[in-house]
Amino acid sequence: MAAGRAIAARLQPPALIMLIGDLGAGKTTLAKGIVEALGAAAGEEVLSPTFSLIHEYGASPKVYHIDLYRLDRVPELETLGLEDLWRRPAVVIVEWGEKFDRELPGERIEIRLRCNDDDSRTIEIAQPAAVADRLPRRRRI
Numbered sequence: 001m002a003a004g005r006a007i008a009a010r011l012q013p014p015a016l017i018m019l020i021g022d023l024g025a026g027k028t029t030l031a032k033g034i035v036e037a038l039g040a041a042a043g044e045e046v047l048s049p050t051f052s053l054i055h056e057y058g059a060s061p062k063v064y065h066i067d068l069y070r071l072d073r074v075p076e077l078e079t080l081g082l083e084d085l086w087r088r089p090a091v092v093i094v095e096w097g098e099k100f101d102r103e104l105p106g107e108r109i110e111i112r113l114r115c116n117d118d119d120s121r122t123i124e125i126a127q128p129a130a131v132a133d134r135l136p137r138r139r140r141i
């Protein structure tokens with residue numbers, strides 16, 4: 001939740017955030033922190049969109065939380081009409097987006113989550129040069 005707040009404070013919509021990590025790495029938990037810090041919804045209202053694929057929160061900015069775990073083929077992805085989202089001044093958070101690396105916009109912030117042996121998480125943020133100056137290079141929370 002703290003990492004989500006730190007990231008949200010530096011976001012300027014439009015922004016595409018890809019959360020990358022194994023099952024249970026904490027992608028949805030980080031998304032809760034980001035959504036809550038953006039004032040789009042309370043953290044406990046943010047549930048995994050594994051079955052619904054897309055959840056929409058808030059107004060300004062609108063936040064879309066997407067989980068592509070259950071999709072395997074590009075035609076399935078196309079039925080979601082995501083192109084429409086890229087044109088909006090929204091924050092779009094995607095879990096399992098790396099499955100469709102080439103179909104999703106290259107202008108994105110990639111956040112990698114790794115579980116450590118002590119159950120803490122290592123979070124790595126890589127972003128295009130265009131937003132590099134708005135995010136910290138390295139930060140411990």
Ligand SMILES: Nc1ncnc2c1ncn2[C@@H]1O[C@H](COP(=O)(O)OP(=O)(O)OP(=O)(O)O)[C@@H](O)[C@H]1O
Pocket residue numbers: 021022023024025026027028029030048095119120121
């Ligand atoms: N930073 C953390 N430290 C310890 N436990 C965590 C952390 N982040 C998440 N968890 C716990 O790990 C479990 C899975 O978290 P979460 O649902 O966020 O993972 P996920 O990466 O979204 O998984 P999935 O790939 O299934 O969508 C939850 O029980 C959550 O409470």
Ligand SMILES: [Mg+2]
Pocket residue numbers: 027028029048067095
């Ligand atoms: Mg999840």
